Amino acid sequence: MQEQLINDTSEAFRSVFQSEPERIFLAPGRINIIGEHVDYSDGFVLPAAIDKHICFAVKKTDDSETCTFFAKDFNESFSFNVNEKQSPVSQTWVNYLLGVFNAIQESGKEIGGLQIAFSSTIPMGSGLSSSAALECGFAYILNELFNLHLTKKDLALIGQKSEHTFVGVKCGIMDQFSSVFGKEHQVIMLDCNSLEHQYFEANLDGYSLVLFDSCVKHTHLTSGYNDRRKDVEHGKNILWKKFPEVQKFRDFTLEMLDEVKAEMGETSYKRCKYLLKEIKRVEEAAKALSAGNAEYLGKLLVETHAGLSTEFEVSCEELDFMVEETLKQNGVLGARMMGGGFGGCSINLIRNENVAEVIENITAEYKAAFGIEMKVYRVKISDGINEYKRNEFVI
Structure with missing residues (x-):
């Protein structure tokens, strides 16, 4: 190619x-x-x-x-x-x-x-x-x-x-x-x-990273992104007011977040909770990759999608369907939406011997559910x- x-x-x-x-x-x-x-x-x-x-x-x-x-x-x-x-x-x-x-x-x-x-x-x-x-x-x-x-x-x-x-x-x-x-x-x-x-x-020997392109991009990407940033800034301001000694947002703990939940409000609390957990997941994922622990990496991808869908609320019906159905397939270790949200691709960690079958099944299921021909990109680092x-x- x-x-x-x-x-x-x-x-x-x-x-x-x-x-x-x-x-x-x-x-x-x-x-x-x-x-x-x-x-x-x-x-x-x-x-x-x-x-x-x-x-x-x-x-x-x-x-x-x-x-x-x-x-x-x-x-x-x-x-x-x-x-x-x-x-x-x-x-x-x-x-x-x-x-x-x-x-x-x-x-x-x-x-x-x-x-x-x-x-x-x-x-x-x-x-x-x-x-x-x-x-x-x-x-x-x-x-x-x-x-x-x-x-x-x-x-x-x-x-x-x-x-x-x-x-x-x-x-x-x-x-x-x-x-x-x-x-x-x-x-x-x-x-x-x-x-x-x-x-x-x-270290992904025996596994492939495969991207499923939903071929949708919902119009509220920009407005949704800006709204999320406002939610996060509101939460950060309240955290720093309560804990001024903390230098960086990533150094706040979930316990600190829980202390100011009432003052912060449910929405900003959910956004900040996702971010603090995601920052930790990145560090865990780097270690998992380095150690060749594909199962744990897959688990982290699943957790990230759940956070993006329910806490940060930037997924959409098509991506949620794609991820949910992919995770039911044989040989799939993890799947999540990738990028800013409201459309775009999912990234999927799949055992090499199962890739062709997963692609065939999800392509058919996605077409049946939404009438859209999903695109597939197999990628190497x-x-x-x-x-x-x-x-x-x-x-």
């Missing part, structure tokens, strides 16, 4: 630019094993880069003023002058790239002319962060070709800034960080505030952004 993507992208470059690309780069999507909605609450997340990529075929040009993109999947081109100040445009995909260029330009670094064709195997709109791969892949390319001396952390922050300023999405840092810092067979336990992180081996050279990676 990867070779096919590289060949198709290279062929698109030749067709559009009438020459050979000089270099090939791959930027991955990501999954988050566990740790939803904790990134803005002093918590840890547990993401990993996956083997779905955006491939960039690239060539520096003698024309030092023009940068031209060709998006193969949209069959659209866009050019801009690298010496001019950029502003957002009507084509959304272009803004992810212009935002990256703008952030680098504002730092005073100079960039020359480029031709880039790109194509993707990261399904768009499925919560696998194709946008972060696009942003950070472009930042990585500019860093490599023009010797900008940016660190990996710089590249992740530039990708995030692009999304904030040119796309208008106030995303966290997890997606960009995962795309840049990913390592094959390893997950990243990341503190989204300090960006401190550590790697844990993902892979390296972060890298350059591809003759069957080997340069990282």
Whole structure:
């Protein structure tokens, strides 16, 4: 699949630019094993880069003023002058790239002319962060070709800034960080505030991570997200008023939370209870993965889904059905909704010998219940952004 993507992208470059690309780069999507909605609450997340990529075929040009993109999947081109100040445009995909260029330009670094064709195997709109791969892949390319001396952390922050300023999405840092810092067979336990992180081996021999895409995205994602943040902030304020000596939200205990339940109100109490339990689950999941304890990891995934559905209340009928039915299948150790909620994918931990049967059964059950053809993505944990050279990676 990867070779096919590289060949198709290279062929698109030749067709559009009438020459050979000089270099090939791959930027991955990501999954988050566990740790939803904790990134803005002093918590840890547990993401990993996956083997779905955006491939960039690239060539520096003698024309030092023009940068031209060709998006193969949209069959659209866009050019801009690298010496001019950029502003957002009507084509959304272009803004992810212009935002990256703008952030680098504002730092005073100079960039020359480029031709880039790109194509993707990261399904768009499925919560696998194709946008972060696009942003950070472009930042990585500019860093490599023009010797900008940016660190990996710089590249992740530039990708995030692009999304904030040119796309208008106030995303966290997890997606960009995962795309840049990913390592094959390893997950990243990341503190989204300090960006401190550590790697844990993902020992999943005999098991597969399979994503079931519900193919629904309910409109209250944004409003629901904002409401949850307000609920959480209200709860935090009451906790800190009662326990001012506590430094970070993750250091509050469930006993402390119970003490202020009446003052906090039922809704904020449920939200904060989910978050405090989820933060602990992330740490437990990292250890379980490292120890190869797939059964315990599966149990934690199930607990997370229950918390997201009943305490944080960001699931939906389709996802609850999908998870509930999946957990009844042979060989399924765990399942949960993944991402912000109200639609998107579930992540499922399944014994290898049962994967085909589970996919067949759940696809049929989901179609019968909702009339929707579920999409399925089998994923492996892979390296972060890298350059591809003759069957080997340069990282």
